[in-house]
Amino acid sequence: MIWPARRVPQAEVVAVAARDGERARDYAKQHGIARSYGSYEALLADPDIDAVYVGLPNGLHGHWTRAALKAGKHVLCEKPFTANEEEAREVQALARSRGLVCREAFHYREHPLMEHLHRLLGSMSSLCTDSSPKAVGKQQHLQQQQHHGKFHEEASGGVLGRLKSVDVAVLIPKWVFGGANIRFQETLAGGAAMDAGCYCIHAIRSLVGGQPTVESATAVMAPKSQVVDAAMSGTLRWREGSNAGLHASFRASLQHDGLFPISTIDVRGDKGHLHCSNFIMPVFGNVVRLTTTSPAVESGAGSNSIGNGSNKTTTTVTRVYGSGESTYFYQLSRFVRDVGTVKDAAKDDDAGALVAASTILADDAADSIANMHLLDEVYLAAGLAPRLPSSQSARKQQAKQAGVQ
Numbered sequence: 001m002i003w004p005a006r007r008v009p010q011a012e013v014v015a016v017a018a019r020d021g022e023r024a025r026d027y028a029k030q031h032g033i034a035r036s037y038g039s040y041e042a043l044l045a046d047p048d049i050d051a052v053y054v055g056l057p058n059g060l061h062g063h064w065t066r067a068a069l070k071a072g073k074h075v076l077c078e079k080p081f082t083a084n085e086e087e088a089r090e091v092q093a094l095a096r097s098r099g100l101v102c103r104e105a106f107h108y109r110e111h112p113l114m115e116h117l118h119r120l121l122g123s124m125s126s127l128c129t130d131s132s133p134k135a136v137g138k139q140q141h142l143q144q145q146q147h148h149g150k151f152h153e154e155a156s157g158g159v160l161g162r163l164k165s166v167d168v169a170v171l172i173p174k175w176v177f178g179g180a181n182i183r184f185q186e187t188l189a190g191g192a193a194m195d196a197g198c199y200c201i202h203a204i205r206s207l208v209g210g211q212p213t214v215e216s217a218t219a220v221m222a223p224k225s226q227v228v229d230a231a232m233s234g235t236l237r238w239r240e241g242s243n244a245g246l247h248a249s250f251r252a253s254l255q256h257d258g259l260f261p262i263s264t265i266d267v268r269g270d271k272g273h274l275h276c277s278n279f280i281m282p283v284f285g286n287v288v289r290l291t292t293t294s295p296a297v298e299s300g301a302g303s304n305s306i307g308n309g310s311n312k313t314t315t316t317v318t319r320v321y322g323s324g325e326s327t328y329f330y331q332l333s334r335f336v337r338d339v340g341t342v343k344d345a346a347k348d349d350d351a352g353a354l355v356a357a358s359t360i361l362a363d364d365a366a367d368s369i370a371n372m373h374l375l376d377e378v379y380l381a382a383g384l385a386p387r388l389p390s391s392q393s394a395r396k397q398q399a400k401q402a403g404v405q
């Protein structure tokens with residue numbers, strides 16, 4: 001967030017907070033940040049701050065996002081948005097009532113790689129090139145309309161034709177996170193599905209659209225835990241018949257190859273297969289391999305085409321880097337632009353600006369709630385309970401301990 005902010009003209013990191021004032025000061029000094037605070041409350045009381053980035057453990061996202069909204073700040077909150085769907089609904093209701101941007105930080109989504117995949121697959125476009133409020137509002141309205149199961153229709157225009165299946169994997173090698181990491185803590189809403197699986201669900205949802213349900217899920221539990229999953233796999237299904245697989249793991253048996261997490265998207269349609277690797281961190285290298293089969297026409301196709309008499313298989317490999325910026329840069333650029341749109345709409349009476357602003361708020365709310373809904377469903381399908389916010393989870397543990405004594 002600090003590096004991208006130096007490259008996004010309208011963004012400035014004004015202050016940083018930690019629970020320990022000295023640590024906050026050292027951090028601010030090290031990163032050239034003018035102000036530091038020894039508590040999160042103190043940072044939220046700073047009137048010069050417009051927006052807050054919440055990069056806390058999952059179980060605290062809801063609490064501090066609510067606190068930031070109540071302090072009148074726009075929020076970019078790390079994924080997963082909250083501990084569960086119920087909390088996501090509460091937080092987003094607050095954001096909308098205050099007219100503040102409240103976005104889940106799925107940084108991968110704004111990178112041109114995703115735009116490329118959306119185009120290939122004929123699904124919605126996640127970016128808008130014209131950033132005027134009216135154009136943004138119009139484009140987002142269009143995206144919402146397009147986003148209803150479009151991929152299931154033959155005439156979607158996507159190169160793969162009708163969707164058969166999509167598989168998304170985010171796999172983290174077992175040497176990366178030890179047992180003490182926040183991701184393994186029950187009271188911090190830990191779990192592989194929460195951490196890595198939320199990306200899978202988000203990518204599946206945004207590429208395919210529609211409203212899938214969770215058909216089944218299987219968890220591999222963390223050592224000595226009956227609550228925290230070290231790996232999760234699951235199947236989602238659409239009414240239209242296609243299905244999706246999610247594969248999330250903290251225990252992947254992968255050798256260090258300089259990249260983690262391993263993140264892949266595989267989409268199979270009736271006209272071919274698309275494989276994308278490293279969709280989460282595309283700036284460090286990515287590949288989109290597209291294999292399509294179509295009825296043979298004439299010979300003379302490119303050297304990568306194989307004809308078998310009745311049809312022709314073509315494979316193309318593409319790498320997408322856009323202007324070479326990181327996902328975090330694109331994420332921050334859009335966040336800053338959207339905060340600007342919402343602020344301007346509050347000042348002026350222009351109907352287009354108001355539509356644009358309310359669309360931004362509505363889309364963020366719908367997106368994070370839908371993602372948390374499916375995450376809850378995945379846990380339930382695996383025979384586990386949806387996660388709890390830290391405050392509730394701590395109370396539950398205390399009650400359990402009191403019951404034991």
Ligand SMILES: NC(=O)C1=CN([C@@H]2O[C@H](COP(=O)(O)OP(=O)(O)OC[C@H]3O[C@@H](n4cnc5c(N)ncnc54)[C@H](OP(=O)(O)O)[C@@H]3O)[C@@H](O)[C@H]2O)C=CC1
Binds near residue numbers: 078079080
């Ligand atoms: N978008 C992305 O690329 C990434 C997103 N994430 C997300 O960011 C969030 C944080 O992950 P990560 O940075 O790896 O976590 P860390 O453990 O490295 O940092 C979490 C920070 O939260 C603060 N904190 C407040 N209360 C607690 C508590 N009770 N226990 C532990 N820490 C606490 C601490 O700050 P202090 O003590 O200074 O107040 C700590 O530095 C997660 O939700 C994760 O999913 C993580 C990595 C990458």
Ligand SMILES: O=C1OC[C@@H](O)[C@H](O)[C@H]1O
Binds near residue numbers: 172260
């Ligand atoms: O991008 C990421 O990579 C590793 C994960 O554990 C982390 O939380 C995530 O956001």
